[in-house]
Amino acid sequence: MGSLSTSSLLTFSIFKPTVTGSTTTMTAITSTPKPQFLFIKSSLDNKTPKPASKPSSWLSPNWLTSLTRTLTLGQNDDSGIPIASAQLEDVSDLLGGALFLPLFKWMNEYGPIYRLAAGPRNFVVVSDPAIAKHVLRNYGKYAKGLISEVSEFLFGSGFAIAEGELWTVRRRAVVPSLHKKYLSTIVDRVFCKCAERLVEKLQNDAVNGTPVNMEAKFSQLTLDVIGLSVFNYNFDSLTSDSPVIDAVYTALKEAEARSTDLLPYWKVKALCKIIPRQIKAEKAVNVIRQTVEELIAQCKVIVEAEGERINDEEYVNDADPSILRFLLASREEVSSAQLRDDLLSMLVAGHETTGSVLTWTLYLLSKDSSSLAKAQEEVDQVLQGRPPSYEDIKDLKFLTRCINESMRLYPHPPVLLRRAKVADVLPGNYKVNPGQDIMISVYNIHHSSKVWERAEEFVPERFDLEGPVPNETNTDFRFIPFSGGPRKCVGDQFALLESIVALAIFLQNMNFELVPDQKNQHDYWSNNTYYKRFVHETQPKSKS
Numbered sequence: 274m275g276s277l278s279t280s281s282l283l284t285f286s287i288f289k290p291t292v293t294g295s296t297t298t299m300t301a302i303t304s305t306p307k308p309q310f311l312f313i314k315s316s317l318d319n320k321t322p323k324p325a326s327k328p329s330s331w332l333s334p335n336w337l338t339s340l341t342r343t344l345t346l347g348q349n350d351d352s353g354i355p356i357a358s359a360q361l362e363d364v365s366d367l368l369g370g371a372l373f374l375p376l377f378k379w380m381n382e383y384g385p386i387y388r389l390a391a392g393p394r395n396f397v398v399v400s401d402p403a404i405a406k407h408v409l410r411n412y413g414k415y416a417k418g419l420i421s422e423v424s425e426f427l428f429g430s431g432f433a434i435a436e437g438e439l440w441t442v443r444r445r446a447v448v449p450s451l452h453k454k455y456l457s458t459i460v461d462r463v464f465c466k467c468a469e470r471l472v473e474k475l476q477n478d479a480v481n482g483t484p485v486n487m488e489a490k491f492s493q494l495t496l497d498v499i500g501l502s503v504f505n506y507n508f509d510s511l512t513s514d515s516p517v518i519d520a521v522y523t524a525l526k527e528a529e530a531r532s533t534d535l536l537p538y539w540k541v542k543a544l545c546k547i548i549p550r551q552i553k554a555e556k557a558v559n560v561i562r563q564t565v566e567e568l569i570a571q572c573k574v575i576v577e578a579e580g581e582r583i584n585d586e587e588y589v590n591d592a593d594p595s596i597l598r599f600l601l602a603s604r605e606e607v608s609s610a611q612l613r614d615d616l617l618s619m620l621v622a623g624h625e626t627t628g629s630v631l632t633w634t635l636y637l638l639s640k641d642s643s644s645l646a647k648a649q650e651e652v653d654q655v656l657q658g659r660p661p662s663y664e665d666i667k668d669l670k671f672l673t674r675c676i677n678e679s680m681r682l683y684p685h686p687p688v689l690l691r692r693a694k695v696a697d698v699l700p701g702n703y704k705v706n707p708g709q710d711i712m713i714s715v716y717n718i719h720h721s722s723k724v725w726e727r728a729e730e731f732v733p734e735r736f737d738l739e740g741p742v743p744n745e746t747n748t749d750f751r752f753i754p755f756s757g758g759p760r761k762c763v764g765d766q767f768a769l770l771e772s773i774v775a776l777a778i779f780l781q782n783m784n785f786e787l788v789p790d791q792k793n794q795h796d797y798w799s800n801n802t803y804y805k806r807f808v809h810e811t812q813p814k815s816k817s
Contacts, residue, residue, distance in 0.1 A: 352704045354397055355383045356390055373687055373716045376400075380717045386703055389712070394419070396710045400717035402724060403700045406750035408691050408711055409758035417760075418692025419710055423531035426539070427524045427558055431614035432763075433622060440760075443615055446607070448763055450599040454587035456770060457663035458594045463501045464774040465660040467494055467511075471775070472782045474511050491631040491775075492518060492624070498771055499623045503616060504568040505595035516560055521621055523557035565613045565620065569597065576601045623764055629685035630772045634676050635779070637731045644733055648672045649780045661777045669773055672780070674733040676772050677743050680754035682731060687716040689756055715753055724751050742769070 350356075357379040376398060379387055385401035399405055408415050421434040428434045432443035471494045493510040496518055500508040508515050527550065531539055538544050545551040572593070575581075581590070581602045590598045597616060600607075638645040648671055655661075655668045666673075693709040705711070722728045725735070736743050744765075745757030755765040762768070 350388075352388070352397075352706075353701075354386055354388045354703050356388045357383055357398070359389070373714075376688075376712075376714050377717055377720060380714070380721065385721075385723075386699070386701065394710055396712040397703075397705060398717075399699075399711060399713045400721060401700075402718055402750040402753075404703075405689075405713045405718060405753060406745075406757065407700055408713060409689070409745075409750070409753075409756060409760070411697075412759040414693065414695050414697050415691040415711065416694050418690060419532060420690045422537075424528040426554065427528060427561075427621070428618055429614035430611060431616075431618035433618035443611070444763065446600065446603070446605055447596075447615055447619075449586065449603075450596040451763065451767060452587045454589050455594060455596075455599070456766060458589050459502050459767075460661070460663045460666070460770060460774055462594065463498055464771050465778065467497045467501070468775040468778040469660065470497075470511055472778060475783070487635065488628070488632050491635075492628045494775065495624045495628040495631070495771070498627070499620055501595070502767070503596045503619050503623070504565075505572070505593040505598060506568050517564055520557040520560040521624065524554060524561065525621070525625070527551075527554035527557070561617060561620070562613060565617050566609065569601075569609055569612055569616070572597050572601055619764065622762070623768065626685050626762075626764075627768045627771050629683065630676060630680060630768065631775055633683040634679035634772065634776060637679050637682065638675060641731055644675060644731070645780075648675055648776075652777050652780050656777065656781065658781070661774050663770075666770060666773055669777060670738045671733060672777060673742060673769070673773055674736045674738060676769065676776065677736050677752075678731055678733045681719045681725075681752060682729075684715040684719055684754045687714070689713040689715060689753075713753075718751065718753065 357375075359375070376389075379389070379398070380400040385399070386404060387398055389396045389398050399408065416436050417434050421436065424434055430439060432440055432447055435443055471490060475490070490511070493515070496508050496510045496515060500506045508517060510518060530550070531537065538548070539551055545555065572595075575593075576598065581598075582604055583599070583602045588599060588602065590602065596619065600612065600615075638648060651669060651671045655665055661669065689712075691711045691713065693705045693707055693711065695707055697705050699705060718724055720728050727735075741747050743752045745753045745755070745761070750757055755762040755768075
């Protein structure tokens with residue numbers, strides 16, 4: 274299916290806060306010729322959805338819909354699900370462009386459920402919380418499906434895409450490693466330290482007037498965090514180029530491309546040896562796997578030499594609190610290949626999700642000076658100039674709600690895919706047959722005016738500051754950035770804590786202003802970040 278990003282350039286300035294006592298004031302630096310500038314790409318703000326079109330004949334521009342409907346549905350569709358009509362202008366978005374645009378357009382035209390018959394498959398697109406809840410909670414009836422098919426080359430038998438008994442066993446093995454004591458330790462020893470290194474790096478760039486791509490910096494930050502938290506290994510990507518980042522992006526782009534290939538030629542191993550795209554993808558996967566395998570082997574030697582064994586449920590090794598160390602010390606009977614695939618799932622998913630959250634929250638705060646000032650004031654009052662601890666997180670309520678609202682507006686991933694294993698009837702009496710692919714549009718649910726008031730606005734206060742942190746359960750599946758049901762993301766608390774800590778440290782040290790009257794630059798798409806790509810240019814800062 275299509276990618277989830279088109280972009281154009283926006284700009285904002287960045288400068289250090291002026292600190293008086295224990296308070297921080299939002300004041301522009303006037304002692305330098307110019308403030309620092311940060312450029313942000315975005316075309317979402319400037320792109321108006323095209324008017325919805327009506328179904329027409331085989332000779333009309335929506336021939337693609339007609340052809341695929343005939344090939345995949347036949348003439349006996351009694352599901353009760355309306356079929357979206359794809360026009361020629363939608364094809365570029367469906368096959369490699371910004372998929373969220375037509376999906377959102379069709380939700381407004383056809384309602385909260387419709388069938389998308391375009392490309393090699395047909396999907397039932399769900400934009401309703403009740404239907405999403407039904408599909409996500411009924412794991413016995415719905416499998417990962419297409420996601421497993423197109424990403425098996427990367428994840429192998431990892432728990433991220435495993436099914437049945439294997440998934441049950443592997444998830445049961447991994448989840449205990451993410452206990453409270455581990456998270457508390459990682460906040461101080463990894464999250465804070467990595468974020469502080471990023472701040473230091475940005476300050477040096479500011480002094481030198483060096484252009485900075487913040488999306489890339491956040492990507493580097495999250496890779497360093499994952500490396501230390503999962504493997505006790507420092508990729509040091511903030512200060513040096515990491516081939517792992519490039520390899521991850523290459524592999525993810527290949528997985529997306531496979532989802533729209535008319536012929537799944539990549540299932541033929543012989544062809545994968547001669548087609549350039551497949552050769553490149555295989556090399557990328559080899560880089561990732563070799564890195565993970567080496568880290569596992571090194572840790573195994575240490576664990577065996579020390580005769581280490583877990584002695585309580587919240588076990589943490591003082592010298593190496595990583596998840597890898599926990600799993601090896603548990604002495605579970607598991608192959609190195611299986612352990613590699615499980616940890617690779619964490620590496621890719623954890624790196625991608627948190628990088629997106631940080632990028633979008635910073636963007637939204639930079640557009641909303643009131644929320645930015647409120648978040649910085651909270652950070653200063655709670656932390657009093659020190660790095661955040663695990664116990665401080667619960668008091669950073671508004672900053673947490675800003676992150677929650679960012680994940681509502683820009684969920685990552687914006688769609689969840691499932692495949693029906695048996696015939697089923699969805700809420701609303703819609704029928705699905707075995708093998709039917711279901712696309713749950715998280716973006717549509719999060720942007721639907723029937724689900725949220727002021728759905729397109731950034732309103733952190735929509736989530737009660739004194740209430741629980743929003744999740745799929747307490748919002749009845751209106752808010753599902755981490756999915757829901759048995760296959761909900763196992764690292765949701767990890768990702769949220771990492772985001773809170775990183776942004777708290779960021780806001781302690783810098784202010785942000787969007788520069789007005791910006792002109793669009795070039796547009797492009799990429800599978801790893803959608804809608805915008807952040808490019809920043811900094812200039813020297815003055816100290817107050």
